[in-house]
Amino acid sequence: MSDARSGGGAFLSDIKTLRSRAREHIAQGAVTPGYHADRSVVLKLLNEALATEIICTLRYKRHYFMAQGIHAEGVAEEFLQHAQEESQHADQIASRITQLGGAPDFSPDGLASRSHAEYVEGHSLEEMIKEDLIAERIAIDSYREMIQYLGAEDSTTRRMLEEILAKEEEHADDLARLLEGIGGH
Numbered sequence: 001m002s003d004a005r006s007g008g009g010a011f012l013s014d015i016k017t018l019r020s021r022a023r024e025h026i027a028q029g030a031v032t033p034g035y036h037a038d039r040s041v042v043l044k045l046l047n048e049a050l051a052t053e054i055i056c057t058l059r060y061k062r063h064y065f066m067a068q069g070i071h072a073e074g075v076a077e078e079f080l081q082h083a084q085e086e087s088q089h090a091d092q093i094a095s096r097i098t099q100l101g102g103a104p105d106f107s108p109d110g111l112a113s114r115s116h117a118e119y120v121e122g123h124s125l126e127e128m129i130k131e132d133l134i135a136e137r138i139a140i141d142s143y144r145e146m147i148q149y150l151g152a153e154d155s156t157t158r159r160m161l162e163e164i165l166a167k168e169e170e171h172a173d174d175l176a177r178l179l180e181g182i183g184g185h
């Protein structure tokens with residue numbers, strides 16, 4: 001008797017094999033033998049992304065409080081919302097790192113050098129918006145590269161990064177419009 005898998009080229013393992021493999025490697029948590037990406041590279045990339053999100057959270061917080069001081073309430077609210085969303089991204093990434101059996105790096109030592117984007121305070125409202133836009137564009141490029149690198153090797157991480165990337169594009173768009181609104185370019 002032949003089954004669907006005997007023809008070669010099958011990609012589905014039978015349930016019994018899946019179950020016994022799951023029992024064998026249970027200590028590895030969510031990382032099963034079917035995980036094809038290079039885990040140490042993925043963890044390193046995710047920790048860099050985590051540092052980037054923490055730096056972006058801090059920069060937006062600073063800009064939020066400083067913009068309030070110069071009576072730019074509308075812009076300040078946008079900064080605050082971005083700060084909250086970057087912080088959510090950091091949490092999502094940290095959670096995925098632990099799922100993959102790694103440890104999220106929250107250490108303040110070397111945080112700025114692990115981050116892709118920079119922490120720039122900016123003196124005027126226009127400078128703050130510009131620096132945030134630059135940081136978003138850096139984040140967009142680095143997420144795009146990570147997504148490309150992951151391909152089909154780790155689709156869960158890839159999907160999470162795609163979601164985050166969409167949000168960063170939204171942030172960049174918000175900032176471009178704010179810059180236009182205050183007459184900067």
Ligand SMILES: [Fe+2]
Pocket residue numbers: 053056085086089164168
């Ligand atoms: Fe983010």
Ligand SMILES: [Fe+2]
Pocket residue numbers: 056082086136139167168171
């Ligand atoms: Fe962002």
